[in-house]
Amino acid sequence: MKLPAGNRALSPHTGYTRDHWIAAADGLLAAAWRWATPGGARLDLPGPPSGSGVRSDGLEGFARTFLAAAFRVAGEEGKDPHGWLERYAGGIEAGTRTPGRDDAESWPEIRDHPVAGQPMVESASVALGLRLTRPWLWDHLAPAVQDRVEAWLRGALRHVPAPNNWYLFPFTVAGFLSSVGRADAETAQARDRALELLEGWYRGDGWYADGDGRAFDHYNGWALHLYPVLDAHLAGEATRFGPRLREHLESFGLWFGGDGAPLHFGRSLTYRFAAASAVGLGAVTGDTPLRPGVSRRLLSGALRYFADRGAVDEHGLLSLGWHGPHAPTVQHYSGPGSPYWASKAFVCLLAPPEHPLWTATEELAPSESADTVLALPGPGLLLQATRDDGVVRLHNHGSDAVRPHEAESPAGENPHYGRFAYSTRTGPTARDNPADNHFAVVVADVGSVRRRIHPLGAGHGEGWGWAGSWHHPVFGRGPVPGLRVESVTVVRGPDELRVHRVLGAPPGATVEQTGWATAPGESVLRPLAGWTGQDEVRAPHGTAFVTWVSLPRLTADVHGTAVFVALAVLGTDTGDPVAAVTEEGAEIGWPDGFSVRIRFGPLQVSSVR
Numbered sequence: 350m351k352l353p354a355g356n357r358a359l360s361p362h363t364g365y366t367r368d369h370w371i372a373a374a375d376g377l378l379a380a381a382w383r384w385a386t387p388g389g390a391r392l393d394l395p396g397p398p399s400g401s402g403v404r405s406d407g408l409e410g411f412a413r414t415f416l417a418a419a420f421r422v423a424g425e426e427g428k429d430p431h432g433w434l435e436r437y438a439g440g441i442e443a444g445t446r447t448p449g450r451d452d453a454e455s456w457p458e459i460r461d462h463p464v465a466g467q468p469m470v471e472s473a474s475v476a477l478g479l480r481l482t483r484p485w486l487w488d489h490l491a492p493a494v495q496d497r498v499e500a501w502l503r504g505a506l507r508h509v510p511a512p513n514n515w516y517l518f519p520f521t522v523a524g525f526l527s528s529v530g531r532a533d534a535e536t537a538q539a540r541d542r543a544l545e546l547l548e549g550w551y552r553g554d555g556w557y558a559d560g561d562g563r564a565f566d567h568y569n570g571w572a573l574h575l576y577p578v579l580d581a582h583l584a585g586e587a588t589r590f591g592p593r594l595r596e597h598l599e600s601f602g603l604w605f606g607g608d609g610a611p612l613h614f615g616r617s618l619t620y621r622f623a624a625a626s627a628v629g630l631g632a633v634t635g636d637t638p639l640r641p642g643v644s645r646r647l648l649s650g651a652l653r654y655f656a657d658r659g660a661v662d663e664h665g666l667l668s669l670g671w672h673g674p675h676a677p678t679v680q681h682y683s684g685p686g687s688p689y690w691a692s693k694a695f696v697c698l699l700a701p702p703e704h705p706l707w708t709a710t711e712e713l714a715p716s717e718s719a720d721t722v723l724a725l726p727g728p729g730l731l732l733q734a735t736r737d738d739g740v741v742r743l744h745n746h747g748s749d750a751v752r753p754h755e756a757e758s759p760a761g762e763n764p765h766y767g768r769f770a771y772s773t774r775t776g777p778t779a780r781d782n783p784a785d786n787h788f789a790v791v792v793a794d795v796g797s798v799r800r801r802i803h804p805l806g807a808g809h810g811e812g813w814g815w816a817g818s819w820h821h822p823v824f825g826r827g828p829v830p831g832l833r834v835e836s837v838t839v840v841r842g843p844d845e846l847r848v849h850r851v852l853g854a855p856p857g858a859t860v861e862q863t864g865w866a867t868a869p870g871e872s873v874l875r876p877l878a879g880w881t882g883q884d885e886v887r888a889p890h891g892t893a894f895v896t897w898v899s900l901p902r903l904t905a906d907v908h909g910t911a912v913f914v915a916l917a918v919l920g921t922d923t924g925d926p927v928a929a930v931t932e933e934g935a936e937i938g939w940p941d942g943f944s945v946r947i948r949f950g951p952l953q954v955s956s957v958r
Contacts, residue, residue, distance in 0.1 A: 350376035350661055360711040363609070365649035367698070367707040373652060374421040374695050378433060380665025381414045381689070389436050390444030390454040392686060394666060399684030401467035408456050410686030411440055412471035412478070417692035419478035424698030427485045434486045437478070442490070445497040459504030462511040467682065472505040473518035473576070474692075476525035480583060487529060499531055506539045512752070513560035514572040516543040524580045547577065553727035555597025563802065564766070565728035565748040566615020570601060570627030571693050579696065582634045591636035594627065598637050600725055601627060602647060603732050606773030607717040607739015609650030613893060614743055614771040616750070618678050619669050620690040621660055625651040629697030632706040641705035642712035648697050650714060660688075667691060671893035677764070677779040678893050716741050716773075722814035722840055729804035731816035733840040740919060742772045742845070744838040746818035747804040755801075757821045757828060762798035769799075769838065769847065770865070772919055776892035778866050778900070783886045785866035785900050786917075788836065788849050790822045790907070791859045792829055797822030805835070805952040813841040813945065815954045829855060837954060839937060839945050844924045845917040846877075846937050850949050854907040864901040865919045866892050872919050874901035877928035878935065879913035881905045 352372045355364025384394050391407025392414060399406055418433040429435075444456040459468045479487045479498070487495070503526075505519040520543035523536035550557045550573070556565055557573040574597060577590040604612045604624070611624035625648045631637030632644045639647070655661075659673040667688035668674045679687075700706040715721065716734040723732040729747015734740070750766045762784065764777035770786040771777070778785045789796040800823050807816035817837040821828055831853030839846040851860060864874030866888060876883060882904035891897045903915055914928040914935050928937045936957075938944035944957045 350656060350665065352376075352656070360645065360649060362646055362711050362713070363649040363653045365653055367702055369649070370652070370695065370698055371421060373656070374417050374698070375431060376665060377661075377667065377689070378414055378418055379431070381410060382436065383664070384410070385436075385440070386453045388443030388454040389440035390456060391440075394685035395664070396669060396685035399467070399687065400681050401465055401684065404457050405465065405467045406684035406686055408444070408468055408471050409684060410689065411437075411444070412474035413686055413689035413692050415478040416474045417689070417695050419481040420692070420695035420698045422485065423481040424701065429485065434482055438486050438490065441475070441498060442494050445494065445501045448501050456501065459501070459508055461509040462515060466508070466511070469505045469508065469510060469515065469518050472502055473521040476502055476522040477579070480525040480528055483529065499526060502526065503535070506535050513564070514568050516546050517572060517576040519543065521576050521580065524584070528584070544577070547573065551593070554725045555593055555595075555599065555601070556725065556728045560752065562750065562752050563729070563748055564750040565730065566750075566766075567611065567617070567620070567624050568615070569597065571620065571623045571690070574627050575630055575693060575696070578630055578634060578636065591634060594631055594634070594636040595638055597627065598631050598639055600723055600732065602639055602643065602715045603721060603723055603734055603741060605647050605650060605714055605716060606741050607714060608773070609654030610773040611651055612741060612743050612771055612773055613671070613776045614745070614765065615748070616680055616765050617683070617690070618671060618765075618893075619683055619688045620693075621655045621667070621671070621688065622651040623691045623693045626693035626696055629694060629700075632704075633696060633699045640712060641709035643714065645706055645709065646711045646714050648694065649711070652694065671776065675893045677890070678776070714739075720812070720842060722809045722812065724807035724809040724814045724816060726804075726807045729802070729807060729816060729818060731807055731814055731838060731840065733814070733845070735843050735920075738920060740772055740774050742770055742840075742919060744770050744816055744840065744845070745802070746807065746816040746836070746838065747802055749800060749802040751801045757801055757823055760800065760823070762800070767799045769836065770845065770917070772865070774894065775866050775919065776894050778888040778892055778898065779890040782888035782890045783863065783900055785863055785888070785898075787861075787863050788834065788847070789861045790832065790834065790851060790854060791861060792824065792855060792857070795824050795826070796861065797824055799823070806954075808954065810956055813839065813943075813956065815839045815945070817952050817954065829853070835949050835952070837947050837952070839947070839954070841939070841943070842924055843918050843920050843922060844926060846926065846928070846945070847915045847917055848912065848935050848947055850910065850912045850934070851907050852910050854909060854911070856908055858907050860905050860907045860913060862903040862913065862915050864917050866895075866898040866900055867919070868895060869899050871921070872901065873917065873921060873923055874903060875916040875923070876903050877914040877916055877926070877937070878930040879905055879911060880915060
């Protein structure tokens with residue numbers, strides 16, 4: 350991407366302005382269009398195909414880049430110096446001429462989620478792009494082409510979505526059709542069903558679960574908030590969704606490190622700076638507690654973070670990965686066009702040049718302003734940020750991405766959710782390597798994984814906080830009857846106290862605790878109570894941040910009930926706490942006289958001075 354010179358007077362932290370965002374959009378679009386089909390209906394970007402096949406992938410490349418073009422042109426009130434909308438109009442006409450036909454241009458038909466359903470996802474981007482650019486694109490299509498587009502889009506209303514945020518795709522399609530005078534009972538039903546489900550998924554603290562389970566991650570911002578809030582904004586309506594976005598941004602501002610990195614947590618991380626889309630949306634609609642200079646710091650920090658670290662390859666394309674290509678970051682449904690859901694961050698361009706988002710002086714990000722601890726009981730998450738290094742850690746005691754019907758099924762771990770801690774500077778180790786930030790019970794030489802997470806609560810006080818949960822350790826051959834692990838994380842400054850109580854451990858069992866996945870010497874894992882062994886294990890597959898890592902590890906024998914306490918630090922400075930344990934809990938004290946008391950069954954956590 351060719352970006353203009355930085356403006357450090359207006360943006361002292363990133364140098365980025367609105368012109369940088371426009372240049373980034375134009376650069377990404379220009380690179381992607383080099384791979385267009387002759388009629389422009391598909392962008393067949395280079396790379397391995399997704400499970401949906403190359404035709405669906407080509408539609409994905411078209412639809413997701415169309416979203417970037419739509420935000421860019423709508424934000425300029427129709428000014429389109431590069432003629433992006435003319436290209437997309439031609440592609441829409443060619444793609445809808447004979448849907449489902451096996452040729453170079455025809456878009457695949459929209460079908461049920463289990464049967465090549467990916468085009469339903471892309472229909473939402475097509476519909477939203479058309480809604481944003483209606484005066485300059487849709488209104489100039491021939492009536493017959495408009496009818497063809499409607500017929501193709503209605504496939505999203507007539508087929509079964511995945512049981513999660515996918516219901517917002519027919520919702521978005523229906524919103525567009527309604528906005529152009531094509532509403533009917535079918536569009537109303539799609540909208541009502543999505544809003545009904547969304548209401549049931551709301552868990553408080555500005556957080557929605559992504560479906561009926563307890564999956565909380567970046568989809569909360571770039572999907573579950575974005576579609577309904579933007580829909581209402583474009584319709585000029587006030588809804589309950591705006592205040593929920595505001596509440597979400599109360600905590601979500603802390604999901605970005607001082608270097609601009611979003612928390613490396615959850616699935617679809619190859620969407621990269623899409624993580625900042627909720628920040629931009631809040632600034633555009635006014636549903637935000639963040640000052641304009643803080644919002645721009647978060648937005649531009651995220652964009653610059655990836656631009657500076659190789660996210661754009663030698664062809665000018667966004668690769669499948671995090672910084673550069675990184676296979677373990679990528680889900681099976683991702684293809685070469687998938688990273689362009691990053692286009693959602695360009696929602697910020699709907700704020701015109703004179704908007705305070707662009708005219709206010711850039712301010713510090715929340716993670717740079719002060720040491721901060723924030724508990725989110727709704728999703729069961731605990732955030733910990735340290736100002737000196739700008740690193741944010743997320744301690745996970747509530748998000749598991751295990752669907753309700755899966756229960757405690759014996760299956761492999763999910764590195765994107767199953768670990769106890771994530772950060773803006775480290776990624777989880779790959780599935781086939783030793784797991785970082787993991788507590789395992791080992792029975793007959795088989796280590797357990799953590800799948801369904803049952804939250805026990807979360808809270809914070811002045812300068813400290815905690816979150817707790819329990820889980821049944823899961824083994825490939827099935828569960829061990831009566832075996833249960835209760836866990837609490839207590840944070841203060843850079844310190845993380847990891848407290849685990851094991852109940853029902855069979856004879857011969859052992860336990861293991863690993864720390865952060867870093868280069869040797871860049872993190873601490875110190876035994877405080879219960880642990881008898883200490884070593885390091887290698888993870889040669891590395892992470893999205895480093896090509897090779899080692900993990901500090903603690904070990905011990907366990908039988909029946911026992912409590913284990915360890916100090917973990919992402920860094921090297923610690924507050925030197927000490928711990929005393931019983932079978933009922935633990936008390937942890939620091940040299941300055943501050944201490945925390947933990948009692949299990951039912952869980953109680955309190956500070957003592």
